[in-house]
Amino acid sequence: MAHALDGIRIVEVGGGKQLAYCGKLLRDLGAEVIKVEPPDGDQLRLHGPFPDDEPGPEQSGLFIYFNGGKRGARLDLGRAEDRVVLGRLIDGADVLLLGMRPSQARAAGLDPDVLLAERPGLVVATATIYGFTGPYAEWLGYPIHAYAGSSVAHRVGDPEREPLNAPLDGADIHHGAVQLAGAVLTALLHKAKTGDGQLVDVGSLEASNLAIWGHGIAQIVYLGYLTPERNGFQISGGVWGAWPTKDGHFAIMTQVPRHWEDFIVGLGDPEWARNPLFMGLGHPGFRRDITPEQGEEIQRLLRGPFTELLGQWTNAELWELCRRERIACQPVLTIPEVCEADHPNERDWLTDAPGPHPPLRVPGRPYHLSKTPWREPGPPPRLDEPSVTAWQGEHRPPAPLRARADAVIEPRNAGQPLAGLRILDLGIVWAGPQTIRFLADFGADVIKLTTNTRPWMSGVRGGSDPADPMSWEWILRNRRSVNIDLRHPEGPALVRRLAAVSDVVLENFGSGTAERIGIGYEALSRDNPGLVMISMPPAGSTGPWSDLVSYGPTLTGLNGMKAISGYPEDGSISEEAAELDPIAAAYGALAILAAVTHHCRTGEGQHIELGQAQAGFTGLAEGVIEYTWNGRDVGPVGNTHAFLAPHGIYRTVGEDDWVAIACDGDEQWRALAGVAGRPDWLEREDFASPAARRAARHAIDAELNAWTRDHEKRGLAERLQAAGVPAFPVLEGMEVIADPMLRERRAEFELHPDFTVDELLNGIAWHLSKTPPRLRRPAPAFGGHNAEVLGEYLGLTETEVRAMEESGLLA
Numbered sequence: 001m002a003h004a005l006d007g008i009r010i011v012e013v014g015g016g017k018q019l020a021y022c023g024k025l026l027r028d029l030g031a032e033v034i035k036v037e038p039p040d041g042d043q044l045r046l047h048g049p050f051p052d053d054e055p056g057p058e059q060s061g062l063f064i065y066f067n068g069g070k071r072g073a074r075l076d077l078g079r080a081e082d083r084v085v086l087g088r089l090i091d092g093a094d095v096l097l098l099g100m101r102p103s104q105a106r107a108a109g110l111d112p113d114v115l116l117a118e119r120p121g122l123v124v125a126t127a128t129i130y131g132f133t134g135p136y137a138e139w140l141g142y143p144i145h146a147y148a149g150s151s152v153a154h155r156v157g158d159p160e161r162e163p164l165n166a167p168l169d170g171a172d173i174h175h176g177a178v179q180l181a182g183a184v185l186t187a188l189l190h191k192a193k194t195g196d197g198q199l200v201d202v203g204s205l206e207a208s209n210l211a212i213w214g215h216g217i218a219q220i221v222y223l224g225y226l227t228p229e230r231n232g233f234q235i236s237g238g239v240w241g242a243w244p245t246k247d248g249h250f251a252i253m254t255q256v257p258r259h260w261e262d263f264i265v266g267l268g269d270p271e272w273a274r275n276p277l278f279m280g281l282g283h284p285g286f287r288r289d290i291t292p293e294q295g296e297e298i299q300r301l302l303r304g305p306f307t308e309l310l311g312q313w314t315n316a317e318l319w320e321l322c323r324r325e326r327i328a329c330q331p332v333l334t335i336p337e338v339c340e341a342d343h344p345n346e347r348d349w350l351t352d353a354p355g356p357h358p359p360l361r362v363p364g365r366p367y368h369l370s371k372t373p374w375r376e377p378g379p380p381p382r383l384d385e386p387s388v389t390a391w392q393g394e395h396r397p398p399a400p401l402r403a404r405a406d407a408v409i410e411p412r413n414a415g416q417p418l419a420g421l422r423i424l425d426l427g428i429v430w431a432g433p434q435t436i437r438f439l440a441d442f443g444a445d446v447i448k449l450t451t452n453t454r455p456w457m458s459g460v461r462g463g464s465d466p467a468d469p470m471s472w473e474w475i476l477r478n479r480r481s482v483n484i485d486l487r488h489p490e491g492p493a494l495v496r497r498l499a500a501v502s503d504v505v506l507e508n509f510g511s512g513t514a515e516r517i518g519i520g521y522e523a524l525s526r527d528n529p530g531l532v533m534i535s536m537p538p539a540g541s542t543g544p545w546s547d548l549v550s551y552g553p554t555l556t557g558l559n560g561m562k563a564i565s566g567y568p569e570d571g572s573i574s575e576e577a578a579e580l581d582p583i584a585a586a587y588g589a590l591a592i593l594a595a596v597t598h599h600c601r602t603g604e605g606q607h608i609e610l611g612q613a614q615a616g617f618t619g620l621a622e623g624v625i626e627y628t629w630n631g632r633d634v635g636p637v638g639n640t641h642a643f644l645a646p647h648g649i650y651r652t653v654g655e656d657d658w659v660a661i662a663c664d665g666d667e668q669w670r671a672l673a674g675v676a677g678r679p680d681w682l683e684r685e686d687f688a689s690p691a692a693r694r695a696a697r698h699a700i701d702a703e704l705n706a707w708t709r710d711h712e713k714r715g716l717a718e719r720l721q722a723a724g725v726p727a728f729p730v731l732e733g734m735e736v737i738a739d740p741m742l743r744e745r746r747a748e749f750e751l752h753p754d755f756t757v758d759e760l761l762n763g764i765a766w767h768l769s770k771t772p773p774r775l776r777r778p779a780p781a782f783g784g785h786n787a788e789v790l791g792e793y794l795g796l797t798e799t800e801v802r803a804m805e806e807s808g809l810l811a
Contacts, residue, residue: 441766
């Protein structure tokens with residue numbers, strides 16, 4: 001059976017999980033990927049998990065997971081002969097994935113400027129922590145530094161303790177890798193139209209920041225919100241957090257007043273909860289409208305009687321209440337519990353990795369493409385196999401995207417990779433609209449279905465006033481808006497007419513909703529067989545969990561993400577970054593681009609199903625492998641790392657200031673001891689080797705905290721970097737806005753001359769050197785393009801559109 005990227009050739013050179021996972025995602029969609037390793041093997045071969053904790057270069061579970069099905073070449077890039085071999089491979093490739101800093105790339109003979117001058121059709125894609133350009137391009141870093149610099153770490157965790165990193169290198173895997181893969185396919189579609197390659201640059205820090213924190217910038221800068229802090233339990237348009245229960249933890253998020261009120265009633269309607277302030281937690285704009293003193297009163301109730309009440313209930317009892325009353329809250333499952341649950345096994349959340357002994361189960365597909373299925377893992381490259389020196393399969397470069405004959409290309413859209421691609425965006429809340437935002441920024445003509453009857457469903461707004469366009473700018477930019485009330489008898493029929501002249505449709509309603517109202521894939525593709533449609537239900541369209549009402553922060557309870565985010569010392573859970581929506585959005589954009597690439601070659605449409613919980617689960621490979629191989633539950637992991645020590649976030653001078661420090665190997669450890677002026681650290685037997693330091697991580701953390709607390713965070717990070725120690729200050733929301741690297745890279749987003757206020761809102765981490773993302777139009781007024789779009793797409797007259805508006809159809 002055909003795969004979406006069949007015949008596309010990719011060379012992967014360098015190190016790191018962002019690079020390896022990006023290559024895996026593209027390989028699993030059909031590309032031929034040749035992984036280039038040094039003669040003694042990739043660094044990941046030294047990192048586990050290993051079966052029974054017995055290390056071996058062919059037994060690393062993570063290496064097997066990231067590289068299954070890739071072909072292997074072992075080359076010493078310091079040797080001229082090996083550089084010639086690599087050059088021949090690159091000559092036959094469409095894409096070079098490069099996991100190096102600029103100086104490393106130059107030393108290896110892989111300077112992107114030189115490569116692109118010699119091979120103008122090549123796409124060179126760089127996987128780094130800080131980006132390939134900018135003031136930190138040569139800084140050393142690991143995923144913890146990306147998360148520290150993104151401002152997300154600063155708001156996750158207990159206010160009396162250190163901020164928390166994304167577990168299991170999530171900044172690289174969930175954000176950097178998936179977004180890089182999407183950016184690569186965007187560049188390939190541009191190459192198919194023009195023959196031009198270009199540099200694609202995605203850094204994990206920026207990818208994490210702009211995915212998770214985009215609406216926060218609008219809230220702080222333009223709408224007067226306070227910068228979020230670690231407060232244990234979030235208060236936004238409702239309650240948000242993980243509470244201990246009689247037998248575990250339960251994830252709660254109540255963004256709808258009815259959910260919160262019914263939940264309290266279901267818990268017994270205690271008298272103390274009838275406090276109007278407490279019962280008001282479910283109302284939109286609540287966080288903005290309360291005073292600091294009122295916030296403290298709410299926290300007292302949440303930490304006191306509310307916590308005590310939930311401790312009297314089991315997870316099963318709470319979940320039965322929530323499923324019965326259709327409340328979007330779920331239990332927190334550990335990774336072992338997820339692996340053994342019925343729903344993940346019925347939905348193929350896990351698959352077998354061929355080759356290793358004992359047999360290995362790893363996360364499976366993040367999405368299902370109906371005509372071009374995900375490729376099952378193959379065996380990984382082995383060090384005892386002959387090194388690859390030539391391409392094997394048929395080379396099939398991508399075909400150009402052809403706009404419909406009646407497509408209108410705006411002047412500011414000319415030359416963008418996705419110009420001419422028509423998308424009907426039925427997305428709601430966050431994941432759906434953000435999926436399409438990636439594509440809109442690169443030229444897709446997006447029609448956003450909105451409604452004034454339930455405006456908050458159209459996206460996660462930055463402010464509480466839906467009539468204020470600035471509330472929507474961060475997520476609904478570069479779209480035109482048509483108001484359609486789907487509850488009107490003629491609403492679904494009008495959607496079907498628009499879908500019949502569109503290339504892509506997205507919906508992320510609850511499972512089965514689109515089908516019930518007559519706008520599912522079967523109905524829409526009947527008149528448009530070339531349609532690509534993506535559905536993004538919370539947990540998939542089938543299986544025991546398919547009926548769930550949920551938000552991203554409660555779905556992470558079910559898929560294992562929340563259970564590993566917390567403090568290992570006492571087992572407390574603290575996951576408050578709302579990561580699953582932007583993670584699902586990045587996977588959704590990637591899947592759409594893959595399906596569009598296939599459509600460009602064949603004209604064939606297809607249906608994509610992306611269960612958001614399953615997509616997030618695919619990034620937990622390290623924890624899954626620890627369980628399936630070794631029977632071990634990894635979480636919660638706090639700021640610890642299975643292979644790096646020290647690896648943590650340490651207090652510095654300031655009320656809530658911190659620095660992230662991590663070391664890999666003896667050289668960086670010696671450099672750290674030198675900067676700290678502690679030669680005695682090098683003489684301690686319990687600090688003598690990487691393995692010893694991992695075992696003594698608590699002692700090392702105590703020593704580092706005692707030292708760092710007397711230093712300013714940015715100055716200390718700069719001193720450590722100058723000495724060769726990976727370090728980065730933990731930034732909060734306003735510091736991210738002013739950070740020199742993010743400011744410089746944000747400027748690469750081409751603004752509209754009439755809308756310069758968007759400078760702080762419209763960043764995107766996908767940097768394409770020849771086709772940068774561009775602001776063509778600001779967020780639309782709801783229904784502001786009714787006549788324009790319905791006339792252009794369907795040939796309706798203004799009189800006909802006015803009649804639809806008067807009937808309530810376009811409400």
